[in-house]
Amino acid sequence: MDLRKLKTLIDLVSESNISELEITEAEGKVRIVKAGTAVAVSPVYAAPPQAPMMPAATPMQGTAGAAAPAVAESAPAPVPAGKVIKSPMVGTFYRSASPGAKAFAELGDTIKTGQAVCIIEAMKIMNEIEADCDGKVLQILCENGQAVEFGQPLFIVE
Numbered sequence: 001m002d003l004r005k006l007k008t009l010i011d012l013v014s015e016s017n018i019s020e021l022e023i024t025e026a027e028g029k030v031r032i033v034k035a036g037t038a039v040a041v042s043p044v045y046a047a048p049p050q051a052p053m054m055p056a057a058t059p060m061q062g063t064a065g066a067a068a069p070a071v072a073e074s075a076p077a078p079v080p081a082g083k084v085i086k087s088p089m090v091g092t093f094y095r096s097a098s099p100g101a102k103a104f105a106e107l108g109d110t111i112k113t114g115q116a117v118c119i120i121e122a123m124k125i126m127n128e129i130e131a132d133c134d135g136k137v138l139q140i141l142c143e144n145g146q147a148v149e150f151g152q153p154l155f156i157v158e
Helices: 003-015 053-063 067-074
Strands: 020-025 028-035 038-044 083-086 091-094 116-122 125-130 135-140 153-157
Touching: 003 020, 003 028, 116 153
Parallel strands: none
Antiparallel strands: 020 028, 028 038, 083 153, 091 116, 116 125, 135 153
């Protein structure tokens, strides 16, 4: 891809409300992700890697002794047994349809396959996420308004 075109795309992402842009051309793929005010560009030649969070945890453990216990405390969170409902897309997690409305699923609720459990907003479109299994909600792993990644666990269901 031509550097001028790449620069134009970076400027477009940084000046707009979009947080991610992926372009596929004959020469390959380019994925531009905006994190806060910075813009990161990464060429993608295969499927996007799903483990960028793991390397970030490793330097934190090695650089500060105080950071290691915090990482150790958060590690047991994904351990509970049960079925995991994962995010099918990148976006913003919401537990209810509007700020004052009742949450789709609360801790201890029994849910059925196909029942809406949350909403993920992606590109100003509200997408209802449905349960892919029956069961009881054991854990809600995301906070309301939190950004979520593709494949990120949202709920643990018994």
